Amino acid sequence: MAELLWLQGQCCSGNTMSLLDAEQPNVLELLEEYRVNLAWHPSLSLESGNQARDILDGFVSKERTLDVLVVEGAVATGPGGTGHYNVFCGRPFKDWLSDLSRVAAFVVAVGECACFGGIPAAEPNPTGATGVQFHKGTRGGYLGVDYRSQAGLPVVNIPGCPAHPDWMTQTLMSILVGRAGDIVLDEYQRPADLFAGLTHDGCTRNEYFEFKVDGAFGEKEGCLFGEFGCQGPLTHSSCNRLLWNRQSSKTRAGVPCFGCTEPDFPTFDFYHTKKGLGGIPTELPLGVPRARYVAMAGAAMAACPPRLRKKLIEGRS
Amino acid sequence: MAVAEPLVHPGRTVVDVSPLNRVEGDLEIKAIIEDGKVVAARAQAVMFRGIEIILKGKSPMDPLVITPRICGICGQSHLRTAVHALESAWDAEVPPNATLVRNICLGAENTQSHATWFYALFAIDLTTPRYAGHPAYAELVRRFAPITGTSYRGAVEVRKRMLEMVAIFGGQWPHSSYMVPGGITGNPYLTDITKAIAILDDFRRFVEEVALGCSVERWLENKSLADVQAWLAESSKHADSDLGLFLRYGPELGLASIGKGPGRFLAPGLYDEPDSRFPGRPNERRTWFKAGFHDETGLHPFDHLKIREDIARSWFEGYEGGRHPWEGVTVPAYSPENHEDGKYSFAKAPRYDGRSAEVGALSRMICNQDPLVLDLAAKLGPNVFTRGAARLHEMVLTLPKMREWLNAINLKEPFYKKPVEKKDAQGVGLNEAARGSLIHWVVLKNGKIDNYQVITPTAWNVCPRDSLGNPGPIEEALEGTPVADLNNPLELGHVVRSYDACLVCTVHAVSGKRVVPYRVGI
Numbered sequence: 001m002a003e004l005l006w007l008q009g010q011c012c013s014g015n016t017m018s019l020l021d022a023e024q025p026n027v028l029e030l031l032e033e034y035r036v037n038l039a040w041h042p043s044l045s046l047e048s049g050n051q052a053r054d055i056l057d058g059f060v061s062k063e064r065t066l067d068v069l070v071v072e073g074a075v076a077t078g079p080g081g082t083g084h085y086n087v088f089c090g091r092p093f094k095d096w097l098s099d100l101s102r103v104a105a106f107v108v109a110v111g112e113c114a115c116f117g118g119i120p121a122a123e124p125n126p127t128g129a130t131g132v133q134f135h136k137g138t139r140g141g142y143l144g145v146d147y148r149s150q151a152g153l154p155v156v157n158i159p160g161c162p163a164h165p166d167w168m169t170q171t172l173m174s175i176l177v178g179r180a181g182d183i184v185l186d187e188y189q190r191p192a193d194l195f196a197g198l199t200h201d202g203c204t205r206n207e208y209f210e211f212k213v214d215g216a217f218g219e220k221e222g223c224l225f226g227e228f229g230c231q232g233p234l235t236h237s238s239c240n241r242l243l244w245n246r247q248s249s250k251t252r253a254g255v256p257c258f259g260c261t262e263p264d265f266p267t268f269d270f271y272h273t274k275k276g277l278g279g280i281p282t283e284l285p286l287g288v289p290r291a292r293y294v295a296m297a298g299a300a301m302a303a304c305p306p307r308l309r310k311k312l313i314e315g316r317s
Numbered sequence: 318m319a320v321a322e323p324l325v326h327p328g329r330t331v332v333d334v335s336p337l338n339r340v341e342g343d344l345e346i347k348a349i350i351e352d353g354k355v356v357a358a359r360a361q362a363v364m365f366r367g368i369e370i371i372l373k374g375k376s377p378m379d380p381l382v383i384t385p386r387i388c389g390i391c392g393q394s395h396l397r398t399a400v401h402a403l404e405s406a407w408d409a410e411v412p413p414n415a416t417l418v419r420n421i422c423l424g425a426e427n428t429q430s431h432a433t434w435f436y437a438l439f440a441i442d443l444t445t446p447r448y449a450g451h452p453a454y455a456e457l458v459r460r461f462a463p464i465t466g467t468s469y470r471g472a473v474e475v476r477k478r479m480l481e482m483v484a485i486f487g488g489q490w491p492h493s494s495y496m497v498p499g500g501i502t503g504n505p506y507l508t509d510i511t512k513a514i515a516i517l518d519d520f521r522r523f524v525e526e527v528a529l530g531c532s533v534e535r536w537l538e539n540k541s542l543a544d545v546q547a548w549l550a551e552s553s554k555h556a557d558s559d560l561g562l563f564l565r566y567g568p569e570l571g572l573a574s575i576g577k578g579p580g581r582f583l584a585p586g587l588y589d590e591p592d593s594r595f596p597g598r599p600n601e602r603r604t605w606f607k608a609g610f611h612d613e614t615g616l617h618p619f620d621h622l623k624i625r626e627d628i629a630r631s632w633f634e635g636y637e638g639g640r641h642p643w644e645g646v647t648v649p650a651y652s653p654e655n656h657e658d659g660k661y662s663f664a665k666a667p668r669y670d671g672r673s674a675e676v677g678a679l680s681r682m683i684c685n686q687d688p689l690v691l692d693l694a695a696k697l698g699p700n701v702f703t704r705g706a707a708r709l710h711e712m713v714l715t716l717p718k719m720r721e722w723l724n725a726i727n728l729k730e731p732f733y734k735k736p737v738e739k740k741d742a743q744g745v746g747l748n749e750a751a752r753g754s755l756i757h758w759v760v761l762k763n764g765k766i767d768n769y770q771v772i773t774p775t776a777w778n779v780c781p782r783d784s785l786g787n788p789g790p791i792e793e794a795l796e797g798t799p800v801a802d803l804n805n806p807l808e809l810g811h812v813v814r815s816y817d818a819c820l821v822c823t824v825h826a827v828s829g830k831r832v833v834p835y836r837v838g839i
Contacts (some may be wrong), residue, residue: 010364011389013390014491017389017490018491022478023477026473044437045463046463048810082649085363085364087363118386122371161318162491162492211577218415218500218502218733247481248484250487253495254504259686265651266379266382268376268379269375269376269496317414317504317728317731317732
């Protein structure tokens with residue numbers, strides 16, 4: 001039986017809510033069929049008050065072995081280094097994290113806040129918020145560059161605002177079925193199997209992107225990169241490969257990607273493409289040189305098939 | 318003048334529930350108990366993120382992405398509210414199709430939230446060994462025990478499927494930002510609508526077969542407590558349904574005699590009428606669930622200008638007394654427990670016309686003059702039981718309406734109309750999350766956010782005392798609550814959870830996790 005403890009720092013519970021949307025396995029199957037004991041979870045467990053505290057103390061004192069510590073939410077260090085902006089179970093949350101990270105075999109940070117600090121750590125960072133082992137794109141965060149869990153791994157980051165349920169469940173599965181050794185972490189300690197590709201991959205509006213046809217709100221047609229600040233071609237995620245809630249994705253529904261799996265989220269000035277000289281977006285698809293992009297865009301517009309400038313379905317709004 | 322009083326003195330026991338979980342975010346309750354009853358209680362919020370501070374100076378559209386992240390449970394309600402605030406500031410027109418899609422998705426979020434509240438957060442408490450002597454105990458455990466309960470498992474599945482409806486129209490749940498001033502970002506296919514109908518029918522089947530034991534329409538014929546009693550007697554299917562068990566045993570377990578609260582109910586209105594083309598104009602806005610404020614003298618029109626936020630006992634500084642949120646400021650000022658300033662919470666204290674008010678499904682149904690809930694409240698009073706019944710009733714009531722909205726979408730008509738943006742303007746976003754009143758206020762200057770203030774439902778319910786020393790609704794509701802076992806103060810959990818407090822959603826911001834020593838005094 002693997003002992004799993006889930007704690008929340010400065011968070012919105014969005015990753016917990018997302019986790020509940022999981023399938024294959026769903027949350028109950030994950031716990032039952034893969035022999036996980038959910039030692040405590042702030043939303044799902046029966047225990048309150050002293051009963052909850054006893055469980056945490058049992059792990060800290062090593063009476064019980066902590067196999068997986070899941071952290072959701074940023075770590076508040078303010079005001080003045082005290083951590084009083086987030087007190088949990090009678091102590092600053094950061095102190096619980098220090099104690100429990102020392103005894104955990106694996107530490108998994110779920111969601112943007114736990115991974116990189118997320119929204120609470122956005123400027124002016126009023127609460128001194130930081131991620132578990134990163135502060136935005138810089139290694140270190142709360143636990144420091146050198147932190148390793150009992151299994152010898154750094155913190156495994158499952159970013160996103162929120163993280164997709166499969167990103168969480170399948171990463172936990174990798175640990176539970178003995179494949180932790182196969183997890184490849186990228187420069188931000190994200191599992192490459194989930195974050196090697198881009199959000200752009202699999203977007204239903206890709207043809208509009210290819211031929212530089214801009215969209216507008218309230219439409220099925222058009223690409224959101226040119227005018228609406230879509231970060232899809234610059235953001236690592238599998239949103240359009242795995243889809244959300246088994247149905248769709250933000251970009252498919254006409255919502256620009258906000259880049260919420262990258263360490264600098266939130267970048268603000270959303271729904272808006274910043275442009276430089278000649279109306280060219282200042283941020284281009286990952287790795288594409290500016291001059292080449294301009295040439296490619298010009299050729300693409302010239303080659304655009306007329307059907308892409310029409311309504312997808314005649315007679316519809 | 319409040320005088321500090323020692324926390325512990327002979328005859329008193331301080332019960333510190335830290336954390337009180339399953340309120341969607343943790344809460345710590347400190348209750349002072351004399352002779353087995355709570356004489357005073359404090360709800361303390363101690364998680365602060367400073368989201369209002371972060372929004373200052375940002376672009377007007379940024380709250381559409383940032384504020385849903387205040388709360389992962391009611392994120393879509395925040396999105397609707399943020400959009401509404403801009404529609405108010407920019408005087409935007411909204412096509413009926415957009416309002417329909419927004420209502421459908423908000424309905425999905427709210428109805429599944431009510432189911433989640435009942436099965437995953439509240440009914441679990443009915444399975445604790447304390448109730449082992451009750452004749453229905455074995456059945457309560459069989460259905461409601463966490464993870465293993467049959468209804469618990471069913472609810473976890475149907476809530477998930479219901480949220481697929483939001484993903485169909487908005488891309489994902491939680492945290493999409495598909496509503497924008499003037500409409501929505503997408504444009505549904507016919508097959509999106511048919512699939513949404515199937516999802517709705519799926520949820521309805523669970524409600525009818527498991528929760529009600531009858532059709533939605535049969536339940537909605539109940540207009541009074543007497544009707545409900547007749548409904549229970551009419552069929553064993555009714556009596557043995559999950560709602561039947563709750564209605565029969567809730568009062569027996571004492572739920573109808575605890576958690577009264579202030580007896581004042583606030584509701585800014587929920588679900589804009591599709592033909593209400595300018596929902597951002599407070600005087601023209603029409604909603605399906607009507608806005609109102611209900612106190613001891615009856616029902617009054619809702620006016621957001623009567624709202625003030627007080628910070629006398631909150632860890633903030635910058636002004637005395639109360640301020641309307643358009644003039645509000647958020648400057649954190651943490652001080653240790655027992656500091657002479659008496660501050661003990663990161664929640665501000667919202668007041669309507671100077672007084673605290675309860676928000677949530679019970680308030681919404683009372684202000685909407687729902688006959689059944691009005692009768693329950695009149696006969697039984699507001700309490701843990703009535704609050705739960707009102708929430709489940711609202712869930713049932715919303716389902717047929719969602720089908721009406723789905724039927725009304727006209728695929729030939731637009732889903733978006735571009736608004737004219739104003740660089741200098743102020744707006745108010747009026748809405749309700751599942752757990753009650755949700756309002757955003759925005760002030761724009763030179764095309765940037767000069768001030769952004771949010772009052773969440775939980776801020777209303779979980780707030781601390783104000784400068785007059787008057788308690789927040791949950792603090793008041795806890796007073797007088799009997800506590801049978803000091804080591805397991807289950808009754809306190811019943812009261813707090815009856816408000817469906819979503820602690821993460823308090824921006825200023827509670828995800829409150831504890832309560833400091835309490836000072837009694839006049």
